[in-house]
Amino acid sequence: MSDALKYSLADFFYNDSKNVLDPPSDFEEWMSDPSVRVGFSFYEQKLLAAPRSSTEILSNVDGKKRRVINLMSYNYLGLSTHPEVIEAAIEGLRKYGLGASGAPLLSGTYDLHVEFARQLAAFKGKEDCILYSSGLGGNVGAIQGILRKGDVFIMDEKCHKSLVDGCTLSGAKMLFFNHNNMQNLDDLLAKNKGKRILVAVEGVYSMDGDLVKLPEVVEVCERYPNTAIYIDEAHSTLMFGKNGKGVAEHFNLEDKVGISFGTLSKSFGGVGGFICSNAPIIRYLKGYSSPFHFSCAPSPVVIAGLIKALEVATRDSSLRDKLWENTKYFKERLDGMHLDLGGTESQVIPIIIGASGEMLYSMAASMQTRGLFLQPVDFPAVPAEARRFRISMSAQLTKAEMDEALNIIEDVVARGMREAGLLKT
């Protein structure tokens, strides 16, 4: 295929092959192109140890096992590998076995699930909570469970795909407003005035690390009756706000948010999702949310660990304090290299390198060879002119690890961009 690098996964969605078991013929040709294979070799690389700030991978770049500093894992607070969390999960495993062995409605609800849901609702300041086996399932299930044909779902254009999928399943009208653009949101609300409307935003936007302008969103939405706000706090729960409740607490607007979603796979260090809201809508969701009642309940082992994770993260502010201390230290030094960090305001820090896919993958390979695990993020996940590396900061990182990671970023990314004339000095 000529110009293979100009194509991306965005170009092969439709399939004209006669047999459904055959992918598009040009997709196969594209995937076998050597330059495309180099790009894909970065994905699904095997981690050989826990997602700590230093870990071990089996590199696809050169086939070698390698110790790496880990700036990729969502283990923001280190709870996935916290000794107390591990002990609690082991106890849960001994008592309950590996899986729930049932859907929540019939036989999959354990005392642990009820207790954890109660704790999460209290933590978020809502009446009730529903648990899901995955974060994606939570977003899909909430939107599909609540909205119906004739309803309107308006979301920030940078919201997660799970919200799009949930809306598609619901049959509601799906509209996007330009990122954090309140005039655009207002226009869409005005055009759909009188309908049942749900507006979705994210606390921290996952590819850019910036925050929702929640005070403005609330102000605009309050002008329109029967308009509720849904906040996805996947990348902000346990980290933002005085008590770590999330971005809604950070802005002191928890009572203005109708539905609060969170994942259990990021700062919590486990896996799953949850929705907190008023008791009647949670009861309704339990009847109509497919990922809840047609899926096996979350593993009791994971829930046992998560109960401990919530306790550890909220008994004092030490873990989130450390995360913000590390984030400040790291960001200041990246700023000193004059790198483009977008509009980050959180522990998610993009380093935007521009339009060159070749440069992106070449830098990723060099950093990995030097011992830094920092993966490329390419189009269509981000705009083609803003390909990037995306750093997940962690409370676990030591100063020595951060300094070594910064040295590698300086040598590979900053120097490379300077030599290509892409960096101000």
Added chain:
Amino acid sequence: MTRDEVIAVIKKNILDNLEDLEESSIDPEKSMKDLGANSLDIIEVVSCSMRELNLKIPRTELADVKTIGQLADKFMEQIGK
């Protein structure tokens, strides 16, 4: 194939994918967003039009396209190759 014929294909796919729209309201100087399309609708219209015209243009090359007329021009460039 003429530019007008290409625009006719795009218009047909816009009408197939967007609700409550009159053909006469589809001005080539407008963007699909102006007509109420969301980003998924736009992907659908572009993909269906390219399939119908037997074209394959990388999405990365369509990022700067704003209006229906500009989309037709991109298609014409490829048809002319």
